[in-house]
Amino acid sequence: MSSTLPPEPVADTPETAADAVFHGIVQGLAQQRFVPGQRLVEVDLAAQFGVSRASVREALQRLAAEGLVELFRNKGAAIRTLSPQETLEVLDVAERMTGLLARSAARAIAAGAPRKPIEAALAQLHEADRGQDQDTFAGARRGLYRALLATSGSRELRRLLPSIHMPIVYAQHRPATLQQVRMRDYQAMCQAILAGDEAAADAAGMQHVRNVREAIARRLQ
CATH class of the missing domain: 1.10.10.10 (Winged helix-like DNA-binding domain superfamily/Winged helix DNA-binding domain)
Structure with missing residues (x-):
């Protein structure tokens, strides 16, 4: 989480x-x-x-x-402590689920869902990033995911996403560059979502987790 x-x-x-x-x-x-x-x-x-x-x-x-x-x-x-292999397995699942969440939110936007909740959540994330406060950034990140879930309207995603062990991954592996990676990726993902581009949103969501995986893999090495 x-x-x-x-x-x-x-x-x-x-x-x-x-x-x-x-x-x-x-x-x-x-x-x-x-x-x-x-x-x-x-x-x-x-x-x-x-x-x-x-x-x-x-x-x-x-x-x-x-x-x-x-x-x-x-x-x-x-x-719980995750082994390196378990960490990579969590990221494999998170990659697919994040892409699906972004695709679902983009589909809803294209169908007329309001843009304001996602725009407001992204603005709060930018503000937290400028403040360089990890606690505030973590709260703003949760706010963004809540906005994406609410926009998607998917009950299955709402049920499944909290079961992915990302809170442990982030707590256990904290590369110094990770917040920069996430901020850049969230911007790209939200841009595709707000454009209603399902394919681009899906790709941006999955690429985000790949970038996180790469940062963590470098730390593990």
Whole structure:
């Protein structure tokens, strides 16, 4: 979620105490308040989020089901760490899904969907990029993906995108050039989407993830 995002989990407004913990940990990954391999202690999380330990356990079960957290018998939980191969597999899935999201949003724009939500989200992303604040940039990136999902109107994409483990990828691999890569790519992708060009939007979305993969691969080497 996260991240990617490439897609990352897109809901920021918790409805229950367990939601608050769930989204807090996902967003904490994007903001480096939580890191891969970090142990998650129920009592500490309950105090941090101001919820009951039952709510924490529910959130951890959901995070484990999403593949973001590993649960260990009698040893608690920890943020999952991805191997290099697992990282590349996540990026393979994210490449296809990001292209599909961009294509779907472009199709909707061509059919008359309003352009303003995407334009506003992109403007906020540019502002965050100029401020060089990673937390603000992460929030603006999530806002852009929410705008693209809302424009696409696809229930399947809304269901599937949050399950891709981009929050862990971004938390685990942070090349110095990654934000520059993403900003340039988001601009190109949104330009194609706002033009209603499905093929160009699809290609730009997939190329974005390829560029992220290349930056991460250089770091792994």
